[in-house]
Amino acid sequence: MSNSHVIVIGSSAGGVTALQQLVADLPSDFKVPIFIVQHVAADVKSYLPEILTQKGPLPACHPKDGQLILPGNIYLAPPDHHILIEGGHILVKQGPKENRFRPSIDALFRSAAYSYGPNVIGVILTGMLDDGSSGMWSVQRMGGTTIVQDPIEAMYPSMPSSVLQYVDVDYLLPLDQISALLIELTNKAMRAEQAGLEDEKQRLKLETSIAAQGNGFENGVLQIGEPSHFSCPDCGGAMVQIKEGSLLRFRCHTGHGFSSGSLLHEVKETTEKKLWQSVRSMEESIMLLNIIANNLAEKGNEEATADFTSKAQTATNSVNALRAYLYEHLMTQTSTEINSEITQS
Secondary structure: OOOEEEEEEEEEHHHHHHHHHHHHHHOOOOOEEEEEEEEEEOOOOHHHHHHHHHHHHOOOEEEEEEEOOOOEEEEEOOOOEEEEEEEEEEEEEEEOOOHHHHHHHHHHHHHHHHHHHHEEEEEEOOOOOOOOOOHHHHHHHHEEEEEEOOOOOOOOOHHHHHHHHHHOEEEOOOHHHHHHHHHHHHHOOOOOOOOOOOOHHHHHHHHHHHHHOOOOOOOOHHHOOOEEEEEOOOOOOEEEEEEEEEEEEEOOOOOOOHHHHHHHHHHHHHHHHHHHHHHHHHHHHHHHHHHHHHHHHHHHHHHHHHHHHHHHHHHHHHHHHHHHHHHHHHHHHHHHHHHHHHHOO
């Protein structure tokens, strides 16, 4: 267990703006290393290290795998890579996605909780959905300090609101007060390590190794939770359900991880995709029925022509009903999500 502080920060939608303000308010002699996961597109070059280096006094970079952790540096997860902490080194890996994301906030926070225990300071900023809730739970469980941006003033409140739902955080603050708190906290004495958490630490070790491209199946991932009735949306693998306080999440035997919310989102997307595939198949059958009917009509077979025309019309009525359901379902779902965001704002 390390005897120095480390700060881990998670942000998503609206995070680039928030991170610029946070690092700009830090002093040039700030000595604690900062690790950041900002959700970015997997196939687009990220200029966030240059942006944050220009905006604040501390150097920011995308670290290399195995790089030594240095004080006063900002380390950002590269696109499509998890960033993890292992002792005094940084791991940059392409392990399985969590909550449909790589990099994953949860994965970073768990690795920090395992390596730094009570000396971790976790921060969750603006973002959508719920990545970071499980990781923040682990930070607090291991005795670390938890800070959440006030959802009322966050550009996107879902991510901080989710953390507040599952974690009794130490500090709930507007963005412009977080940097000053980080300075204050890192000048305080280290917290004592909590006892009696060996099972929890072993689970954190295993899940960190999975994110670092370890073989979760061989290392017993199916023993860290109760068997579930669900299969993994990403690979179809068997899943276990893991309870962290009132938070429920899932992990499959190949390593993919989901919160209950992200799993529900994936199930909805899979259902929608299959329904649209049904629309496509039904319309192809209508085209074939019409071709057959036209061919029979050319041959003067009126009875058979009428039969196939009737079948085509029945299929048309069915596909129109399915299409109408899809549009209504999608509109209702979208409106609910928008209203949820407005309500939380």
